[in-house]
Amino acid sequence: MTEKLTALAAAALALFTLTTAQSAEPKHGGILKFYHRETPPSMSIHEEATFSVNAPAMAIFNNLVVYDQHKPQNSMDTIVPELATSWAWSKDNLQLTFKLRSGVKWHDGVPFTAKDVKCTFDLLQGKAQDKFRKNPRKDWYAQVADVTVNGDSEVTFHMKRPQPSILAMLASGYTPIYPCHVSAAQMRTNPIGTGPFKFVEMKQNESIKLVKNPDYWKKGLPYLDGIEYTIIQNRATAVLAFVAGKVDVTFPTEMTAALEKDIKAQDKTAICELAPINVSTNLIVNRENPPFNNLELRKAMALALDRKSFIDIILQGQGDVGGSLLPPPEGVWGLSPAQAKTLIGYGDVNKDREEARAIMTKLGYSAANPLKIKVSTRNLATYRDPAAVLIDQLKTIFIDAELEPVESGAWFAKVARNDYSVGLNLTGNGIDDPDQTFYENYSCGSERNYTHYCNKDLEKLFDQQSQETNVAKRKKLVNEIDEKIQNDIARPILFHARTGTCWKPYVKNMTVMNNSVYNGYRYEDLWLDK
Amino acid sequence: MGSYLVRRFFLMLLTLFGISVLVFAMLRVVPGNIADILFDSAGMIDVKEKAKLEVELGLDKPIIVQYAAWIGGLAHGDLGYSYVSEKPAIQEIAPRIPITAKLAGLALAFSILFGVPLGVVSAVRQNSKLDYALRVISLSGLSMPAFWLGLLILMVFVKYFGTIPIYTNPPHGFWNQLWLFSIPAAAVGFRSSALVMRLTRSSMLEVLRQDYIRTARAKGASEQNVNYHHALRNAVLPVVTVIGIEAAFLMGGLIVTETVFNIPGIARFLVEAIRWRDYPIVQNLVMFIAFVAVFINFLVDLLYAALDPRIKYS
Numbered sequence: 001m002t003e004k005l006t007a008l009a010a011a012a013l014a015l016f017t018l019t020t021a022q023s024a025e026p027k028h029g030g031i032l033k034f035y036h037r038e039t040p041p042s043m044s045i046h047e048e049a050t051f052s053v054n055a056p057a058m059a060i061f062n063n064l065v066v067y068d069q070h071k072p073q074n075s076m077d078t079i080v081p082e083l084a085t086s087w088a089w090s091k092d093n094l095q096l097t098f099k100l101r102s103g104v105k106w107h108d109g110v111p112f113t114a115k116d117v118k119c120t121f122d123l124l125q126g127k128a129q130d131k132f133r134k135n136p137r138k139d140w141y142a143q144v145a146d147v148t149v150n151g152d153s154e155v156t157f158h159m160k161r162p163q164p165s166i167l168a169m170l171a172s173g174y175t176p177i178y179p180c181h182v183s184a185a186q187m188r189t190n191p192i193g194t195g196p197f198k199f200v201e202m203k204q205n206e207s208i209k210l211v212k213n214p215d216y217w218k219k220g221l222p223y224l225d226g227i228e229y230t231i232i233q234n235r236a237t238a239v240l241a242f243v244a245g246k247v248d249v250t251f252p253t254e255m256t257a258a259l260e261k262d263i264k265a266q267d268k269t270a271i272c273e274l275a276p277i278n279v280s281t282n283l284i285v286n287r288e289n290p291p292f293n294n295l296e297l298r299k300a301m302a303l304a305l306d307r308k309s310f311i312d313i314i315l316q317g318q319g320d321v322g323g324s325l326l327p328p329p330e331g332v333w334g335l336s337p338a339q340a341k342t343l344i345g346y347g348d349v350n351k352d353r354e355e356a357r358a359i360m361t362k363l364g365y366s367a368a369n370p371l372k373i374k375v376s377t378r379n380l381a382t383y384r385d386p387a388a389v390l391i392d393q394l395k396t397i398f399i400d401a402e403l404e405p406v407e408s409g410a411w412f413a414k415v416a417r418n419d420y421s422v423g424l425n426l427t428g429n430g431i432d433d434p435d436q437t438f439y440e441n442y443s444c445g446s447e448r449n450y451t452h453y454c455n456k457d458l459e460k461l462f463d464q465q466s467q468e469t470n471v472a473k474r475k476k477l478v479n480e481i482d483e484k485i486q487n488d489i490a491r492p493i494l495f496h497a498r499t500g501t502c503w504k505p506y507v508k509n510m511t512v513m514n515n516s517v518y519n520g521y522r523y524e525d526l527w528l529d530k
Numbered sequence: 531m532g533s534y535l536v537r538r539f540f541l542m543l544l545t546l547f548g549i550s551v552l553v554f555a556m557l558r559v560v561p562g563n564i565a566d567i568l569f570d571s572a573g574m575i576d577v578k579e580k581a582k583l584e585v586e587l588g589l590d591k592p593i594i595v596q597y598a599a600w601i602g603g604l605a606h607g608d609l610g611y612s613y614v615s616e617k618p619a620i621q622e623i624a625p626r627i628p629i630t631a632k633l634a635g636l637a638l639a640f641s642i643l644f645g646v647p648l649g650v651v652s653a654v655r656q657n658s659k660l661d662y663a664l665r666v667i668s669l670s671g672l673s674m675p676a677f678w679l680g681l682l683i684l685m686v687f688v689k690y691f692g693t694i695p696i697y698t699n700p701p702h703g704f705w706n707q708l709w710l711f712s713i714p715a716a717a718v719g720f721r722s723s724a725l726v727m728r729l730t731r732s733s734m735l736e737v738l739r740q741d742y743i744r745t746a747r748a749k750g751a752s753e754q755n756v757n758y759h760h761a762l763r764n765a766v767l768p769v770v771t772v773i774g775i776e777a778a779f780l781m782g783g784l785i786v787t788e789t790v791f792n793i794p795g796i797a798r799f800l801v802e803a804i805r806w807r808d809y810p811i812v813q814n815l816v817m818f819i820a821f822v823a824v825f826i827n828f829l830v831d832l833l834y835a836a837l838d839p840r841i842k843y844s
Contacts, residue, residue, distance in 0.1 A: 033698075039802065041568060041614065133583055134569060134576070189616050204615055204622065205802055206794040207699070230698045233798075234789045237696060240684050241792075244694035266688070408805070410561040412570045416577075447576060 024508075026223050030528035032507065033247045035238045036229040037254055039204045042188035045176050046124065049136040049428075051517045054173045055252055056208045056229050058521035059222075060107075061176030061193035064098050064117065064155075065167060069522050072275070072514040074432055075332045076164070076471065079171045083112065083194065093162035093469065100153045104217045106179050107198045114149035119180035121147040121157075130184050137430070139439060139446065140169045143466075162467045165435040172431045173519040196222035196524035205231055216524070223527035235259070243267045248504045248528070253277050253517050255500035257316040263502050272502040274318055275514035278326045279428040281310070281386050283492040284450050286421050291371070296359050298489040301422075302345035303356035304397040305390075310495050314386050318498040321346065323482040324437050325429075326496055330514040332432050333478050335486075343486045356397040370400035376414065377424040379405035386494060387424040415450045424494075425450060432515040434478045438462045442485055453490035506530050538831070542824050549820040550813070554597050557809055563589055564613040564807045587613060600813060610810035614803075619810045623796070623818065630795035632711050633718070633787070634780035640719025641726050642773060646762075648723075649730025649769075654757055656735060664727065671724025680717050680790035687713075696792040714791040718784060722776050729772050733765035740764075766837060774830035778823035 040053045045061065064084040071078040081087070084098035104112040122128040124141055143163045148156050157166065169175060178184075182192045191199050194217065197210035208229040212222055230247060232238040239259060241247050243266045253275070255263065260272045285292050285301065292298060311319035320327050323343070325334035340346045365371045375391055377383040384405060391401040401422070406414055414420060427448075429437055440446055443462060444454035461481050468474040486493070501512050506529045513520035562570075565583045569576065584590045588599070603610055609619035652664040688694050695713040737743065738761055746760045781796070788798040796815060803811035835841045 039614075041806075133586075134579060185616070202615075203794070204612075205799055230792070231794075232696070232792050234792070236681055237684060237694075237790055237792055240681075240688050240694050241696060241698070244688045244692060246694055246696065246698055407561055408567075408570065410566060410570075413562060413566045 024529060026508065026525070026527040027529060028223050028527070029225050030530060031226045031228055032224050032249065032523070032526060032528060034227065034229045034249045035232040035241055035247045035251055036208060037231075037235075037238070037251045038233055039231055040202070040208070043191045043199060043202060043208075044132075044184070044188040045174060046120075046137070046178065047132050047134045047184070047188060049430075051173075051252065051428075051521075054518050055521050056202075056210065056227070057191065057199075058173045058176070058519075059195055059197040059210055059227060059523045060191050060199050061178075061195045062104075063170060063172075063175050063177060064100075065171045066173075066522065067171045067513070067516075067519045069520060069524075070509070070511045072511060073330060073332065074168075074171070074513060074516050074519055076168060079167055083117075083177055087167070093164070093467075094159045096157040096159065096166065097150075098155050098157075100155060101217060102153055104194050105215055106181075106194055107192045107213060108182075110179065110181055112177075112179075112194050113152040114155040115152075116177055116180050117155045118147045118149050120176075120178045123178065123184060132184050133188075137174060140175075140436065141166075142439070161463070162469070163435065164469050165433045165466060168431050168433040169436065171519070172516075173521060174430045196522065197224075197227060200226075205233075207231060218524060222524045224523070227523060239263060242270070242502060245504070248507050249510070250500075250502045252501050252512070252521070253499040255502055257318040257498075257500070260500045260502065269505050270502045271505055271507075271510075272500050273512045274498050274500040275512050276320060276326055276330045276496055276498050277428075277517045278331070278432055278496070278515050279426055279517070280322075280324070280326075280496050281424065281426050281494045283390065283494060284415070284420075284423040284425050285489070285491075286418060286423075287451055287453065288418060289421055291363070292421055294363070295489070297363060297371075299344060300356040300359040300363075300397055301394065301399070302489045302492045303352040303359075304393050304399070305345050305492060305494065306349045306393055307346070307495055308349075309393070310386055310389055313389055315495070315497055319495040320498070322496055323486050323493060324441065324491070325434060325478070325482055326432055326515050331496075332515065333434050333475060333482075335479055335482050339479060339483070340486075343483060344489065345492065346486075353396050360398045365398040367398055370398045372400050373402070373422050374404040374420075375401045375422050375424060376404040376406055376420045378408050378411040380408055383424055383426060390424055390494070416447070418452075423450075427491075428517070430516065430518045434474075434481070435462075435466050438465075438481065442490055451491050453485075453488065455484075455488065455490075458484060458488075538828055542828065545824050546817065546820060550601065550817060551597075553813055553816045554593075554600070557804075557807070557812055558593060560804075560807070562807060564809070565589065567806050600810075604814070604817070609814045612803075612811050613808045614806050614811075619814050622799075622811060623815055626794060626796045626799050627818070629793060630781060630784060630788075630797065632707065633715055633784060633793060633795060634777070636708075636711050636715030637718040637722060637780055637784075638773070638777055640715055641722030641776065643723075644719070645723035645726025646730050646766075646769065649727040650734055650757060650762055652727065652731040653734035653738060654753075665731075668724040668727045671720045672728070674721070676717065676721065676786045677790055679720065680714065680787060683713060683717055684790065697794065698792070711793075714787050714793060717791075718780065718787050722780075725776070726769060726772060730762075730765065730769050733768050734761055737761045737765040763837065767834060770830055770833055770837065774826050774833075778826045781822045782819035 038052055041048055043057050045053055045057050062083045064082060065079050066082045067074040068078040068080050083101055085101050087096060087098045089096055100114055106112055123132060124138055143160045145158045145160045178187060179192050196213055196216045198213050200209035200211050202208045211226040216222060232241060242250050260274060263270050264272060285298050287293055307321045311317060321337060321340055323335040323340060325331055327334035328336055345352055375387050377387040387403055391403060394401050427441060440448045442449060442453055443459055458481060465474050465477040468477060503510050508529050509526045565580045569580055612619050612622050615622060648664055652661045655661050684694055697710060701707045701710045743756060743761055746756050783797060784795060785797040785801055788795045800815045
């Protein structure tokens with residue numbers, strides 16, 4: 001009886017605590033402390049391609065539109081207005097007009113106008129006098145013919161052809177609006193935005209500091225007085241710093257399943273969430289160099305893969321099997337596990353390897369006469385570890401591979417020179433949208449199409465899906481394309497990883513995006529219940 | 531003595547020149563430059579844009595021209611600009627030097643304060659229980675990797691004190707600084723003091739067997755006087771040499787400690803700069819560390835004469 005009463009009292013207390021917490025009014029004040037895994041290359045989001053930049057810098061800016069910061073799954077349905085108050089497509093779907101918010105000011109007090117939007121896209125398209133040092137996502141706007149301003153409060157995107165997904169790209173954390181009156185060079189070191197937090201300073205190897213923008217156009221926000229990122233490169237130290245309470249939040253998605261378990265063991269109050277990060281680990285084969293110009297050989301390599309082993313060994317089971325797009329339920333467009341089962345190399349591993357060995361024997365290879373190759377990869381653990389597993393798996397089909405770790409800074413230069421035969425690579429997707437994935441990684445001539453896969457017929461389908469406004473029809477087409485890409489052994493996807501973020505229970509309103517790591521860092525309504 | 535100083539000065543210059551050529555050449559031999567690394571972080575290489583960036587940074591010029599520009603600038607106190615932060619290199623390097631200097635100074639103090647007296651005690655009480663215990667401790671100090679010891683210290687602090695002695699913000703005030711730097715300094719100093727302790731012990735054992743020590747004892751000098759005045763003074767020369775080497779090493783070699791305790795000193799910064807091929811930072815930082823090493827060696831040479839008047843420089 002006493003036990004029952006105690007349990008009832010505990011349940012009542014828990015319910016009370018939960019209700020109080022949920023209904024608690026957000027509190028103003030406090031500095032939110034993160035650890036950051038490295039010194040970002042710069043603070044200019046447009047010039048970089050790593051969320052080491054987005055995570056601290058996204059809070060400085062606003063987009064025209066943005067993914068709802070509290071809906072974990074980014075999709076066309078979760079796009080909300082930001083600097084734009086509304087948007088409308090013309091009847092022919094060739095013009096996208098945004099009405100802009102008035103009364104918004106840049107952090108230096110200059111008013112925001114439609115000209116700033118035009119300047120941003122002129123910079124991105126290389127039309128402006130000022131230039132970016134690097135412009136890694138200029139292809140995102142390949143279908144934008146021009147951006148015109150209609151007064152200070154309206155801007156129109158003129159498209160070369162209909163592309164509904166342009167909205168998805170505009171909603172990404174990768175697409176902030178930059179001010180006309182600040183140079184691209186200054187944006188790298190001392191960015192000016194319209195966002196909830198102002199940039200204070202970045203000290204290499206030390207810290208990044210943001211302070212509340214008191215004139216933020218969303219009245220009453222942000223709740224925090226500031227955000228500080230302490231750069232802690234050693235992950236063991238960073239985990240201990242989190243457990244000891246030196247930081248309130250770990251760097252987004254930096255926690256592996258094992259580390260998350262370790263944190264929960266040391267700090268039972270910690271809240272941790274493991275989610276897909278929309279980064280695929282994939283096999284790249286140079287189809288221009290013999291003997292890899294033989295499709296049969298590439299097919300045998302694809303048949304040798306045991307994806308479950310990769311996930312179990314590298315990620316302690318925390319990963320997903322899929323095609324080029326992130327699989328559901330978190331992914332919006334990817335192939336489901338059932339669909340993936342029908343692809344080459346995704347079925348029964350033993351049967352597939354039998355078939356692969358038969359191909360290899362036909363090509364003249366055997367256990368006594370294996371094909372000797374090098375598997376090149378970046379000299380980073382996230383690349384090396386799966387490459388070691390890959391080498392082990394290739395042995396089962398008479399391929400005797402040797403690991404060639406490539407100095408990190410020389411990796412993409414090597415791949416771009418076509419100076420590799422077989423490699424292992426990681427591909428991050430800025431948004432969960434087929435346009436970005438297909439055009440960037442699989443279209444003929446794209447800089448990031450490392451294997452030089454080129455299928456003109458399929459490119460027509462890329463364009464077709466890109467222009468399709470009916471979501472269900474587009475998804476069907478996208479799945480067909482993805483299946484074709486996988487069966488063409490364009491760039492076999494080994495797995496999609498899941499990683500975690502942990503935070504202290506007093507950090508409120510934290511939402512972890514589960515189909516992108518680039519879009520969820522505005523932090524305007526995060527608050528500290530201290 | 532005057533001519534010796536002049537010769538040493540020119541020798542120092544020659545050494546630094548050699549180091550400057552070596553570091554400049556080696557940096558260019560390593561695959562990839564800043565343009566490669568910057569594009570690498572974007573996951574692509576745009577050959578045209580990369581070439582433009584190389585022109586912007588002067589990397590397209592002949593190596594000899596680049597070297598002359600750097601040395602010319604250095605002679606005028608212009609260290610150039612960091613490729614990564616786009617700030618003057620001096621602004622990036624200067625604030626980090628005192629951080630490492632404090633850490634290295636404390637570590638060195640730790641190693642001398644513990645290493646020398648315990649080495650003497652160990653030698654004087656050779657083969658006693660205390661000697662065995664000190665030898666075990668010194669061997670442990672030499673064999674424990676710095677990263678392991680550092681992490682162990684952090685874990686103990688988190689587990690038992692609920693805090694972690696790492697650098698998250700610049701400490702203000704003497705006591706805060708002492709608290710923050712003393713723990714990593716002890717972690718580094720433990721290894722250094724073990725080295726100094728072992729060297730002091732063996733050197734002392736050698737000296738304690740000399741005739742003049744027996745003579746001092748026969749003349750009725752106290753044991754303390756014999757050990758610290760007669761013996762230690764003669765045994766300390768090799769110890770001073772090692773302390774000098776340690777001091778030079780500590781200025782640039784604390785990468786592991788700075789990483790584990792998250793201290794934004796010059797060693798971690800140098801490694802990061804090498805990763806980015808941030809030539810102005812790497813070149814100037816290596817030159818600074820080389821200068822410190824050469825200068826400390828020079829001081830050690832001068833100290834020899836002060837400690838042993840028989841040594842004459844001519």
